[in-house]
Amino acid sequence: MDNRHYFVAFLAVLGMLAFFALITMPFWIPVLLFNSPFLLVVFLLAKYTRFGGILEKWYLTVYDWLVYQSETPRRLLWQGFYEFMSWYNQDTDWVTMNYGYALLTDDGHMIDKLLTEEQDKHECFSLQLYYFITGTNKAFKSLEGKTLVEIGSGRGGGISFLTRVFKPEKAIGIDFSMNQVEFCKARHSSVNQLEFHQGDAESFTTIESIGENSVDAIINVESSHCYGNIDNFFKQVNNALKKDGVFCYTDFRGAEDMDELKAKVEEYFVVEKSIDITRNVCYALKLDTQRRLAVIEEKCPKIFVPLINKFSGVTGSRVYEELNEGQTLYHAWLLKPKGRNANEEVKE
Ligand SMILES: C[S@@+](CC[C@H](N)C(=O)[O-])C[C@H]1O[C@@H](n2cnc3c(N)ncnc32)[C@H](O)[C@@H]1O
Incomplete structure (x- = not known):
């Protein structure tokens, strides 16, 4: 499969997930409402206790694996991200996407x-x-x-x-x-x-x-x-x-x-x-x-x-x-x- 196929497959999976979420709406909306006190408790625990630190650590571990370490998920995520960004933004006054380099002087300029x-x-x-x-x-x-x-x-x-x-x-x-x-x-x-x-x-x-x-x-x-x-x-x-x-x-x-x-x-x-x-x-x-x-x-x-x-x-x-x-x-x-x-x- 070349990259365009990966991207189409990625969109197809997203589409299927959205479709699934839509047709199961009568089910998950009541579940969400029913669970909202529980979710609220988790949110408050995460925000105001040490539990938040543990949750954040898990979140960052999963995030780093997906975005920087995995093989296929990483490729698909970055590909989807850059395709979307350039589709959405065609402005000609934005032509680079790196973090840059500065001399360690006042204005950092060199060229x-x-x-x-x-x-x-x-x-x-x-x-x-x-x-x-x-x-x-x-x-x-x-x-x-x-x-x-x-x-x-x-x-x-x-x-x-x-x-x-x-x-x-x-x-x-x-x-x-x-x-x-x-x-x-x-x-x-x-x-x-x-x-x-x-x-x-x-x-x-x-x-x-x-x-x-x-x-x-x-x-x-x-x-x-x-x-x-x-x-x-x-x-x-x-x-x-x-x-x-x-x-x-x-x-x-x-x-x-x-x-x-x-x-x-x-x-x-x-x-x-x-x-x-x-x-x-x-x-x-x-x-x-x-x-x-x-x-x-x-x-x-x-x-x-x-x-x-x-x-x-x-x-x-x-x-x-x-x-x-x-x-x-x-x-x-x-x-x-x-x-x-x-x-x-x-x-x-
Ligand atoms: C952070 S941007 C840097 C772009 C450019 N080098 C710059 O400095 O402005 C990373 C670029 O790598 C491209 N890229 C990521 N994975 C790639 C791959 N497997 N093959 C070719 N390009 C890829 C992305 O589409 C994106 O344009």
């Missing part, structure tokens, strides 16, 4: 001269994250005439920015959300070398314009936490990269999972640089909080604002607090492929 479009300036911290993982890298300075691919390109702002700055001969953004791909094709059509395709990080080399040993640089920004199986993704990157290609990779994980991710990265790639950027990401979120709150307020359905705030990383959100306290870590790598000509080095 003002490169931000030539008005929208670049609004989303400067998110673009700085792209620049940080690529701009200090020799391979990008000489990307002219070469191929650049982003896996998990989202609303396309990052790869559009890098394409305008580094001028590769061809740049390809890949995302599993069809709505986002359609959005990007329209939004970034003025950047000639740039194209977008729907595809899955775990099987993107099946896309026609990306063969084995065909890509000079691959980037992946804050997307891999959504993948069901990271090994599949790393194998695909190794296959797609030319022998002297580079892979610029950045994402977050819970502190207890980061060591496992680092070990996996080392298993599949030659590590040129490996940097903890948690403080820079956290500072970018702090500097960007007011703008993010205003964007969420303007662009998201009211009912989803609390949920979106949770993921947006604004100060006070769980994401922000966990980064600030080091319970979540954000890491960046500069990597080279290994194993294609030395299969024994790559786990099969």
Whole structure:
């Protein structure tokens, strides 16, 4: 099944659940009413006693498993989330979706001269994250005439920015959300070398314009936490990269999972640089909080604002607090492929 089928299956299950809830209404509404004193007691216990802490712990355990650790449920949840977001919001003045990177200076800025479009300036911290993982890298300075691919390109702002700055001969953004791909094709059509395709990080080399040993640089920004199986993704990157290609990779994980991710990265790639950027990401979120709150307020359905705030990383959100306290870590790598000509080095 490809991703669109997963998404349709997800919608079908939701539809069936809604239908079931509807036809069983005569049953569950009285049950709910009958149980409401009980529910009220549970609510009061949760709010005013230690029982609340236990309930919250259970809730967070289930939530983290579903959103960050499970295989198929995680894929389906993120896929549904991003499809919905891009279907609902087609506004062209929102083109990046990462937590950003700031220098630890007063204003945190580092690339003002490169931000030539008005929208670049609004989303400067998110673009700085792209620049940080690529701009200090020799391979990008000489990307002219070469191929650049982003896996998990989202609303396309990052790869559009890098394409305008580094001028590769061809740049390809890949995302599993069809709505986002359609959005990007329209939004970034003025950047000639740039194209977008729907595809899955775990099987993107099946896309026609990306063969084995065909890509000079691959980037992946804050997307891999959504993948069901990271090994599949790393194998695909190794296959797609030319022998002297580079892979610029950045994402977050819970502190207890980061060591496992680092070990996996080392298993599949030659590590040129490996940097903890948690403080820079956290500072970018702090500097960007007011703008993010205003964007969420303007662009998201009211009912989803609390949920979106949770993921947006604004100060006070769980994401922000966990980064600030080091319970979540954000890491960046500069990597080279290994194993294609030395299969024994790559786990099969
Ligand atoms: C947090 S957004 C980051 C987008 C973009 N890199 C940026 O920084 O603006 C994560 C993106 O990864 C995409 N994604 C998640 N799982 C994917 C998968 N298995 N294959 C391809 N894209 C995926 C989502 O659709 C979403 O656009």
